[in-house]
Amino acid sequence: MTNRDPMLxxxxxxxxxxxxxxxxxxxALGRRAVDEAARASVADLRSRVFSSWWMCLVFSLALLxxxxxxxxxxxxxxxxxxxxxxxxxxxxxxxxxxLFWVFFILTPLQYVMVGMDWYGLYSVLIxxxxxxxxxxxxxxxxxxxxFLERAAKIQWGLMICVYCLSYAPALLNLEIRGYxxxxxxxxxxxxxxxxVSDVLQYAWGRCCxxxxxxxxxSPNKTWEGFLGGVACTTLMxxxxxxxxxxxxxxxxxxxxxxxxxxxAGGLVMSAIKRDRGVKDYGSFIGGHGGMLDRMDSLCFAAPxxxxxxxxxxx
Amino acid sequence: MVAAGFVGAAxxxxxxxxxxxxxxxxxxQRIYFANHTSNLDFVAMWAALPGExxxxxxxxxxxxxxxxxxxxxxxxxxxxRGVLIERKKVTAHNNPIEPMLAAMGERxxxxxxxxxxxxxxxxxxxxxxxxxxxxxxxxEVELVPVHIDNLNRILPRGEVLPVPLLSCISxxxxxxxxxxxxxxxxxxxAREAVIQLRxx
Numbered sequence: 001m002t003n004r005d006p007m008l009x010x011x012x013x014x015x016x017x018x019x020x021x022x023x024x025x026x027x028a029l030g031r032r033a034v035d036e037a038a039r040a041s042v043a044d045l046r047s048r049v050f051s052s053w054w055m056c057l058v059f060s061l062a063l064l065x066x067x068x069x070x071x072x073x074x075x076x077x078x079x080x081x082x083x084x085x086x087x088x089x090x091x092x093x094x095x096x097x098x099l100f101w102v103f104f105i106l107t108p109l110q111y112v113m114v115g116m117d118w119y120g121l122y123s124v125l126i127x128x129x130x131x132x133x134x135x136x137x138x139x140x141x142x143x144x145x146x147f148l149e150r151a152a153k154i155q156w157g158l159m160i161c162v163y164c165l166s167y168a169p170a171l172l173n174l175e176i177r178g179y180x181x182x183x184x185x186x187x188x189x190x191x192x193x194x195x196v197s198d199v200l201q202y203a204w205g206r207c208c209x210x211x212x213x214x215x216x217x218s219p220n221k222t223w224e225g226f227l228g229g230v231a232c233t234t235l236m237x238x239x240x241x242x243x244x245x246x247x248x249x250x251x252x253x254x255x256x257x258x259x260x261x262x263x264a265g266g267l268v269m270s271a272i273k274r275d276r277g278v279k280d281y282g283s284f285i286g287g288h289g290g291m292l293d294r295m296d297s298l299c300f301a302a303p304x305x306x307x308x309x310x311x312x313x314x
Numbered sequence: 315m316v317a318a319g320f321v322g323a324a325x326x327x328x329x330x331x332x333x334x335x336x337x338x339x340x341x342x343q344r345i346y347f348a349n350h351t352s353n354l355d356f357v358a359m360w361a362a363l364p365g366e367x368x369x370x371x372x373x374x375x376x377x378x379x380x381x382x383x384x385x386x387x388x389x390x391x392x393x394x395r396g397v398l399i400e401r402k403k404v405t406a407h408n409n410p411i412e413p414m415l416a417a418m419g420e421r422x423x424x425x426x427x428x429x430x431x432x433x434x435x436x437x438x439x440x441x442x443x444x445x446x447x448x449x450x451x452x453x454e455v456e457l458v459p460v461h462i463d464n465l466n467r468i469l470p471r472g473e474v475l476p477v478p479l480l481s482c483i484s485x486x487x488x489x490x491x492x493x494x495x496x497x498x499x500x501x502x503x504a505r506e507a508v509i510q511l512r513x514x
Contacts, residue, residue: 079478083329083478083479083480084480086477086479087464087467087479087480091467093470096467096470096473096475096477097473097475099477100475100476100477103477103478
């Protein structure tokens with residue numbers, strides 16, 4: 001174990017405790033559920049809690065194992081999210097070779113560069129070289145029908161699933177005065193704030209949600225859920241300021257930013273889903289984990305958080 | 315062992331969801347018939363079956379395609395133990411039905427693609443008559459429609475490098491040839507069964 005930061009272990013302990021409480025609550029609710037509807041919602045809750053345990057464990061172990069394992073974990077997550085995204089996008093035969101490059105060369109390359117801390121390269125690989133190359137390769141294949149849409153959609157997938165998400169493990173590369181070697185703690189803080197933001201927005205929405213924000217795109221998002229969730233997340237992030245290199249009010253500001261971007265990520269990815277006529281990213285073909293559904297908030301929050309942190313300590 | 319390697323690679327690559335919609339994976343003698351869009355079709359279907367069933371299930375493949383090189387021949391016959399049949403110049407003496415019946419014997423199941431060749435169009439093509447003749451000769455064998463979704467984007471015709479997308483294989487309810495059912499009606503009914511599976 002290369003990282004023994006006590007704040008990291010403390011946060012992991014807190015999360016473990018929260019998950020235990022959630023499991024017990026689910027168990028209690030399960031005993032009390034009588035009718036079909038109640039039992040169905042308990043089953044849903046149980047599967048969510050179970051998958052939360054699983055994700056928390058894998059993430060924590062990877063973080064504790066060091067930078068390489070963390071980068072590999074996010075590379076795998078990106079790969080699976082990209083797989084779902086591209087399955088959903090209507091590409092044609094002419095995109096086949098470009099897609100091969102996207103999955104097997106551009107994605108691993110991005111993460112190798114993050115792992116090697118070649119910021120000058122990984123910050124431009126996808127937005128410049130990936131962007132241009134995919135378009136060139138598809139054009140060279142000669143199929144013109146829907147060309148612009150196809151090239152744009154593939155680029156979107158690359159940006160969201162690979163580029164944006166890669167800024168999460170990239171946090172481990174930041175050199176921050178007085179915070180050396182604690183990148184893993186910051187990454188854990190980011191992921192924790194992002195996930196808690198989602199949960200709190202959902203909880204506030206369930207208890208007091210009344211005014212919908214964008215009913216066509218996301219029927220579950222309400223102003224009450226949004227404001228309540230964001231406010232509570234800001235407080236929570238500020239409370240954990242010791243885990244970050246920020247002062248308490250700075251941590252609050254960062255947590256606010258993360259919560260806002262997380263909300264935005266959920267909204268945008270929902271818009272894409274509505275456009276394609278699906279409920280969840282994983283369910284388009286058959287029914288799979290729905291990796292992108294879980295990662296949408298982090299994909300939007302990670303690059304902004306990375307940049308703001310870098311700028312602050314520049 | 316090579317086959318196990320193929321199965322592992324197939325599962326990784328095709329990200330396939332396997333749905334047993336109309337029947338369950340029992341070791342009964344069956345003829346699985348599916349739409350055909352990619353060379354990955356029978357690898358994916360074969361990988362979808364549980365281990366004991368795989369040993370007793372043989373895919374049916376076109377002789378003219380799979381004997382063009384030593385590698386193809388090896389893969390088709392030794393790795394997957396496929397049945398090679400004639401599809402171009404079919405005569406009474408060199409017809410595809412006899413090798414298929416011989417391969418089935420008492421215990422083996424078959425995987426066939428009644429469209430005859432890989433279809434690049436979005437709609438499922440017309441079914442050739444092999445399925446009808448097999449059903450007539452072996453009426454007790456269950457005919458299971460299978461729908462393979464999205465493999466044509468993973469490995470289209472003419473490509474060698476695969477793109478790892480998600481796919482779905484759905485196994486439907488078994489059917490049998492009706493008492494006085496004609497060839498055209500039966501084949502249309504079978505084709506419809508595969509089409510319906512997509513949304514089942």
